[in-house]
Amino acid sequence: MNQRYFREWTVAGAFGLLMLSLLIFAPHFFQGQPLLSRVTSQMPALLAAIGITLVIVSRQIDISVGAQFSLCAVIAGLTASAGLPLGVAIGAAVGAGALMGALNGWLVAYLGLPSIVVTLATMVTWQEALRLWQQGRLIGLPDGVQWFGLGQASGQMLVIGFTAGVLIFSAWGMRNLAAGRFVYATGTDAEAARLAGIDPKRTTFGVFVLMGVLAGLAAVLNLVQSAQIQPNSGDGLELKIIAAAVVGGVAIQGGRGTLWGVLPGMLLLANVNPALTHFHQPPYWEKAIQGMVILLAVVADGLRTRKSSN
């Protein structure tokens, strides 16, 4: 068991170490309101990371997540600014995400196309369509949208609470629902799964739809944090969450990984920048350090698998 969750523990340990050193050398990092704001701003990406974890465990990849996120955000923003109730805007974003995910899923699962190519194509398509359509316009949001009209403190709690709820349910479901087992089985050996009566195509399709839904929800949680929305708000999101999954121990070749590794992986990468600021270091190092963390994680994996196969 220890061996099995080794990665989850090491990443959590690394994150804990970072927090501990901040606590000792830069305790102002933990000041109430700024900390709460930082945590809240990471919640949309965390939601998307849940989706990508499922996608990668089922031995696929989705690099169109950022574009889906942007498109969902714009759709929700336009719906809200047209004066429709917030619920409709949320529904529109989630529905758009589900549709985009379903398209990816259908192409990958039922036409058997490689997911990297499919999602590269849909990524570019959504991005460019958005650019032509919106031409870089900012969308101002009506008053009732920010923090769901609840005020900052309770809005933040709602965002964090909702994300935590989805995270806990997903982590529980991956382990305790038959559907979760199907995802692992499909990712490890789709043919063996098929022979055992599991439908790997439907599983793959479902995972992509879920990814789209989560991208839509993430866009909504991002939307409520600001007064206006940019048409490219999701740029780079896919790399951020894939990196978090990899650092969190999700095997890129599928079949292995838990959300309990992805959570600290996500937090570790996201806190590089604020930690640098609080240690009074130039923030330019952020990407380089993140890159090194990813590399370290992969190298550690490589060494471990090599040792166990010898």
Add this chain to the structure above:
Amino acid sequence: MRALKGVSFELVPGEVHALLGENGAGKSTLIKVITGAHQPDGGTLEVGGVEVPGLSPSRARELGIACIYQQPALFPDLTVAENIGLRLKKPGLFSRVRWAGQRGRAAELLKRIGAEISPDAEVRSLSMPEQQLVEIACALGSGARIVIMDEPTASLTQKEQHLLFAVVRDLRASGVGVVYISHRLEEIFALADRVTVLRDGESVGTNPVNDLTESQMIQLMVGREVSALYPPAEGEPGEVVLSLENVGCSGSGVRGVNLEVRAGEIVGLAGLVGAGRTELARVLFGITPGDEGTMRLLGERVAISDPREAISLGIAYVPEDRRKHGVILEMPIAHNMTMAIHRKLFRGGMLRFGAEESLAVNFIRDLGIKAWGPAAPGGSLSGGNQQKVSVARWLATKPKLLILDEPTQGVDVGAKSEIHRIIRGLAKEGLAVLMISSDLPEVLGMSDRVGVMRGGELVKVMERSEADAATVMAAALGTGGTSGKEAA
């Protein structure tokens, strides 16, 4: 498991030496030793009278040993000339490729073997026999002194075979030693000078081809007593569980199969590798759905187009290669065992670990699986125990028909007889069992009836009492009742 023990084999220049043996007799392993792919752990290997210790594939090539496999190992995206050029000379990293010379050399080699193939054709666009000819051109061009051909005619038409035979004779005339492996006895009579028979990893004799008749060769291949003790059949078989009328599948070459399997009965399916046995199993299980004939389960006509349908109708299929698409090595054995019964065991989609564990514990006890517990990953078990996990997965579905494909392949002797006991026990409980096996004693020892397949057809079905090694082998080779005819 030792694949080879004390094999003696000798090849002289200018001869075609046939290598004959059942599936798993050690032919492939012997080839691997000769080509340096495997290191023997005993004995010596001499090429041209000089002992070569620690032969590696590249050293074997330098010594002039070339092997033409059933599946040509060419680069599909390169042209014929580029493929031949790559094989002839190991180029330095920065050496210039002399295109014109390479092309000319390729054309010349192809002409020498009478192949009408353009050197500029992409290998991808060539047919299987054309690719084999390219392989032969490579072997020829590299100045091979020893050419090994592993079932080269398996995918050839009659006309292409004759062309190949001419090339082989040509090679022989030019002083090359040819090791020729084939299941087709008539080819061996037509082509070979001497024949060495392998059985159970041992060479049982080398003879000039003309000294032997077909039946003598078969006798040499199978000539062994059914030594292991097999659990006996008891009682009369019950109702017909599976009935096939003219079942076929054009996609996988299964044709016109008529067969009945009754409750409590074990029907063994013998045949050579590639005879269509696994293909038939895949038709029955809906992996490659059949498109001809009628299949009945307990009298009801069924058309199965998907494994899930097969499972819900009570068919279970334990596939041939348990490492590939069988037991998932990364998963705990408990998860492996419940993989096919999620809908039954976990109503509402929520896993119940208690139910899963008790099911696993029961199977571990009943089948005698050696593992430290239900949470042990599949990969931590021995081959025989993995096989039992695979069987457990399917028993959990409570099937009526159990199809086993090579149930004891790669399993050690002790586990083997245990698996035999389990299979017989299941039949006694009323399961209809269809067992595919390339292990002839196993088929003969376990089966109540024996079916033999060849070329996608079920050519013979025998009662246990009338089945013996020689008749089964003769049917599998397609020489039944005509022994010696072609030899004359």
